[in-house]
Amino acid sequence: MKLVIVGGVAGGASAAARARRLSEDCEIVMFERGADPSFANCGMPYYVGGKIDGRQKLLVTSRERLKSRYRVDVRTHSRVERIDREKKVVHVHDTRRDRQYEEPYDKLILATGASPLRPPLEGIDLPGIHTLRDLRDADQLHTAATRGAKSAVIVGAGFIGMEMAENLQRRGLEVTVVELTDQILPPWDREMTTDVARYARSQGIRLHLGDAAARFRQSDGQLFVELRSGDVLKAGFVVLCIGVKPESQLAVEAGIECGVRGGVRTNAAMQTSDLDIYAVGDVAEVSDVVSGQPTQVPLAGPANRQGRLAADHIFGRAVGYRGTQGTAIVGIFERTVAMTGLSEKLLLRLGIPCQKIYIHAGHHAGYYPGAERLTLKLLFSPEDGKILGAQASGGAGVDKRIDVLAMAIQAGMTVYDLEEAELCYAPQFGAAKDPVNMAGFVAAGVLRGDQPVIHVPELETLTSTGAVLLDVRTLDEFEAGYIPSARHVPLDDLRTRLGELPAGERIIPYCQVGQRGYMATRILLQQGFEAANLSGGFTTWRQFHDA
Amino acid sequence: MKLVIVGGVAGGASAAARARRLSEDCEIVMFERGADPSFANCGMPYYVGGKIDGRQKLLVTSRERLKSRYRVDVRTHSRVERIDREKKVVHVHDTRRDRQYEEPYDKLILATGASPLRPPLEGIDLPGIHTLRDLRDADQLHTAATRGAKSAVIVGAGFIGMEMAENLQRRGLEVTVVELTDQILPPWDREMTTDVARYARSQGIRLHLGDAAARFRQSDGQLFVELRSGDVLKAGFVVLCIGVKPESQLAVEAGIECGVRGGVRTNAAMQTSDLDIYAVGDVAEVSDVVSGQPTQVPLAGPANRQGRLAADHIFGRAVGYRGTQGTAIVGIFERTVAMTGLSEKLLLRLGIPCQKIYIHAGHHAGYYPGAERLTLKLLFSPEDGKILGAQASGGAGVDKRIDVLAMAIQAGMTVYDLEEAELCYAPQFGAAKDPVNMAGFVAAGVLRGDQPVIHVPELETLTSTGAVLLDVRTLDEFEAGYIPSARHVPLDDLRTRLGELPAGERIIPYCQVGQRGYMATRILLQQGFEAANLSGGFTTWRQFHDA
Numbered sequence A, B: 001m002k003l004v005i006v007g008g009v010a011g012g013a014s015a016a017a018r019a020r021r022l023s024e025d026c027e028i029v030m031f032e033r034g035a036d037p038s039f040a041n042c043g044m045p046y047y048v049g050g051k052i053d054g055r056q057k058l059l060v061t062s063r064e065r066l067k068s069r070y071r072v073d074v075r076t077h078s079r080v081e082r083i084d085r086e087k088k089v090v091h092v093h094d095t096r097r098d099r100q101y102e103e104p105y106d107k108l109i110l111a112t113g114a115s116p117l118r119p120p121l122e123g124i125d126l127p128g129i130h131t132l133r134d135l136r137d138a139d140q141l142h143t144a145a146t147r148g149a150k151s152a153v154i155v156g157a158g159f160i161g162m163e164m165a166e167n168l169q170r171r172g173l174e175v176t177v178v179e180l181t182d183q184i185l186p187p188w189d190r191e192m193t194t195d196v197a198r199y200a201r202s203q204g205i206r207l208h209l210g211d212a213a214a215r216f217r218q219s220d221g222q223l224f225v226e227l228r229s230g231d232v233l234k235a236g237f238v239v240l241c242i243g244v245k246p247e248s249q250l251a252v253e254a255g256i257e258c259g260v261r262g263g264v265r266t267n268a269a270m271q272t273s274d275l276d277i278y279a280v281g282d283v284a285e286v287s288d289v290v291s292g293q294p295t296q297v298p299l300a301g302p303a304n305r306q307g308r309l310a311a312d313h314i315f316g317r318a319v320g321y322r323g324t325q326g327t328a329i330v331g332i333f334e335r336t337v338a339m340t341g342l343s344e345k346l347l348l349r350l351g352i353p354c355q356k357i358y359i360h361a362g363h364h365a366g367y368y369p370g371a372e373r374l375t376l377k378l379l380f381s382p383e384d385g386k387i388l389g390a391q392a393s394g395g396a397g398v399d400k401r402i403d404v405l406a407m408a409i410q411a412g413m414t415v416y417d418l419e420e421a422e423l424c425y426a427p428q429f430g431a432a433k434d435p436v437n438m439a440g441f442v443a444a445g446v447l448r449g450d451q452p453v454i455h456v457p458e459l460e461t462l463t464s465t466g467a468v469l470l471d472v473r474t475l476d477e478f479e480a481g482y483i484p485s486a487r488h489v490p491l492d493d494l495r496t497r498l499g500e501l502p503a504g505e506r507i508i509p510y511c512q513v514g515q516r517g518y519m520a521t522r523i524l525l526q527q528g529f530e531a532a533n534l535s536g537g538f539t540t541w542r543q544f545h546d547a
Helices: A011-023 A043-050 A063-068 A135-146 A159-170 A194-202 A247-251 A298-314 A344-350 A398-410 A413-421 A435-448 A456-462 A475-479 A489-502 A515-526 A537-545 B010-022 B041-048 B062-070 B137-144 B159-170 B194-204 B249-253 B298-316 B344-350 B396-411 B415-422 B435-448 B456-464 B474-477 B491-500 B515-526 B537-544
Strands: A002-006 A027-031 A071-076 A078-084 A087-095 A100-104 A107-110 A114-116 A152-154 A174-179 A208-210 A213-219 A222-227 A230-235 A236-242 A244-246 A277-279 A282-289 A328-332 A336-340 A354-364 A372-379 A387-394 A469-470 A506-510 B004-006 B027-031 B070-077 B078-084 B090-092 B100-104 B107-110 B114-116 B151-153 B174-179 B206-209 B214-219 B221-227 B232-235 B238-241 B245-246 B278-281 B286-289 B330-333 B335-341 B355-362 B371-381 B387-394 B468-471 B506-510
Touching: A002 A011, A002 A174, A011 A107, A011 A298, A011 B515, A027 B159, A043 A135, A043 B435, A063 A213, A071 A222, A078 A247, A078 A469, A078 A537, A087 A435, A100 A222, A100 A230, A100 B474, A107 A298, A107 B515, A114 B491, A135 A159, A135 A236, A152 A230, A152 B151, A159 A174, A159 A194, A159 A236, A159 A328, A174 A230, A194 A328, A194 A537, A213 A230, A213 A344, A236 A489, A236 B335, A277 A298, A277 A515, A282 A298, A298 B159, A328 A398, A328 A515, A344 A372, A354 A435, A354 A537, A354 B206, A372 A398, A372 B330, A398 A435, A398 B396, A456 A469, A456 A506, A489 A515, A489 B245, A489 B506, A515 A537, A515 B387, B004 B010, B004 B100, B004 B137, B010 B027, B041 B137, B041 B159, B062 B070, B062 B090, B062 B298, B078 B249, B107 B435, B137 B159, B137 B238, B151 B159, B151 B232, B159 B174, B159 B238, B174 B232, B194 B206, B194 B330, B194 B335, B221 B238, B278 B298, B278 B387, B330 B396, B330 B537, B335 B396, B344 B371, B344 B387, B355 B435, B355 B537, B371 B396, B371 B415, B371 B537, B387 B396, B396 B435, B415 B435, B456 B468, B456 B506, B474 B506, B491 B515, B506 B515, B506 B537, B515 B537
Parallel strands: A002 A027, A002 A107, A027 A071, A107 A277, A152 A174, A152 A236, A174 A208, A469 A506, B004 B027, B004 B107, B027 B070, B107 B278, B151 B174, B151 B238, B174 B206, B468 B506
Antiparallel strands: A078 A087, A087 A100, A114 A244, A213 A222, A222 A230, A328 A336, A336 A387, A354 A372, A372 A387, B078 B090, B090 B100, B114 B245, B214 B221, B221 B232, B330 B335, B335 B387, B355 B371, B371 B387
């Protein structure tokens, strides 16, 4: 058996190591067009920013290690230029020796990754316009960030854009981020990103949301970014982080089936339409766990897993890739945002019915010092309560709750299961009712009809047609800021002041985070009012009103 | 409907609040024999130690709040002395007014908790011998710790004993812990506690393991603890933390069915053998999720959940308590130990077949600064890979992995599912192959036969009958310490030095944490040797050899 792997980062390296563990006999050849076979690409922004102090830390494994331990014939500086499926050979260009040759394969794994998009804008090829894909890019950015540049413009506020923003700011640069959509971190629902955007601004990052680079120009040695809005930004250098496209050209040219977004179609064994050719990692189109739809998820975890599975299948194991769930996390300064499953906007786009709730809770018991607030948004089926997605924002403990909910989605669990979850509790780690339980209680309460909820975007229509918005917080809280048009009746006075509320109108109680609003809703419902709690209360209202 | 609740802490308070949310009409009377209805008992050691600076922070909710918001008639200083099931009344002793009266109920919830064991030892009633159950106890310990005592002896090294040890040491006291078994934290398997025991010792805690208090005596105003071993410890004061027993006397005297360990038997609706009487929290006997056996778990999370469920059932909801999983965590200085499901020793005792593996991994990617090592022990069914239990020890990230595995157990997932788990990965939060995935890979590899493992306790027998222990680490690692009788062949030389190994003997490779040992095992198996990896490698060996 001769296994040829194109690309040596996450998916390719995993496939190679796994293949060797399964077979001492097979021949494994790995082609990597760069200088390093396997590197930690998720660490590159932190190397640029100096948090990871030393390039060598990014070298996950060396060519020598792959050779001595796994007996992988690693050929760096080697570009695979064509697949001849008839002859079962790849055409290779050894760029260092400028030599062309054919290499036969029995099985071929494409782990070519995805490349950063470079839109065809005027001036896009000017010096000082960077992307971040491999270590050479990271080296160039490292140099640019540490040798005199005073400012940087980042185009695109996704994961890498925001990580770069933090890291360049750490280097003392003045950082501006330009983003086409009206939010940072477009995979998340907008309201789950506003706290982090505010925080990033407080740290000195300038955000131009709802704007885009229109052209780049240089005058007197100075680079300028002209935006669609007409604004012009001076830039020591530019980093393009507007997304990636699967590097599937090899497959396309070989007549292998690709999806509409350019990824190589795969089955549950990671095989392409040519069953001797596998695709893994960012180049592969896979299916989404929740929707069952084709998707492209450029994340390291799934890439590693797919590489391992491809090797398993090649050596005769029964495998079935369950699809990708889209679990993702990003740290921006002291803030963390994470998600798993589908976002609300994606569910809407796919026409999948969903209900949602918000909770705000400490990441551990409030009576123990140091609790940090986290916000959790839970998306679930209104029919059976099945969890469809979750997003969290906050500081400590965000990663834990999303990992717990990632398991729940993997297991097909419902919001009722979250009520029953038994999680770690000691005061410095959690709460007797963990935020995950709380989310379950609230969501299950909505489905059981105990707690009808309405959401911030519906408020205006509802109040304009007679619904009464009722602030049930204390007077101090109310006076510190309230939702326009709200009346004020503190929760503990509600039972005795019910007469002040108009009979026949819908009442929408709200409090700071939703808990007192829930109690108010229960009282009102039992007294014959039509009532629905504003999910997440004033805190969620502010997430939507960040301007 | 008149609901009477005996006991106002976790389970009782949850039941009261839930009952009110479900019914504005019902009458709720809550009896609490102490001065405070609901307090954060998990926080008491930290109040004693000064980490929580102020007693009022432990008061989760006040009598006034319960009255004004939930309309609960809270009667503190009120001891329920008898249940008359025929008349459906409880006999109450108002200890402040020294008044006796009857209070009728339609439904009764027993949330009386559990009380610390006080063994009938000589001198047990001397002044200065404390237990920690309620705020009055905490106040007394707070006073003892801050007013001149120079030393404390803690009897029992469970959760509370070890938390007290840390907190009294924080107050500057010399702390000695005496524990009957040969380990701290008896609910965990011993080897999972040795690192923490070592760490606690390094922080100045004296541990007397495998010993017990025999008698207490006072001479010249000084308290002494005499141990079974004959050792005598001087003690400024003593804290007894040897366990709790369900406070089920009320139920027993009323002829309600109790389990062998004294807990009140409950069904899935938390009803006792008298269907109008419910038991929740530490007083209740519940079933264990994994074994299905009756169990008593004095933990706050389950207590809250049970209180809520009892109220649900009383107000006509269909409920079913799924049982208790035993998820628990304890922080001791900078170390954390957590578990979920059953321990190995409990599985053995119950005769439930189990296999196990150990992994040691960073809590996040190693290339990002600050990764802390964590050890994970996974217990699973050798038949179908179902997860039966998990234990972790380390620093940061221990709580997250156990919570993830708690969800896996709740969902009935297998080790194969852990291979597929898609968890948060950015370098500061996790790894492309999270420790949970790694545990899944290793365990699944064992079940698939890819990676036979042997465990440290089997080593001696195996090597004495001819098996060869093979250290495959580097020479530097080997010379820094190795397992007695091991031969040394570094992994990268193994393929060329196979001739040095005796054919026909079982080879047991090991490395630092198990990963290179796995590769060595794969090579050996494919070359026709009988081989099995030492799970967890040298690091796990040291967990077993802590003396």
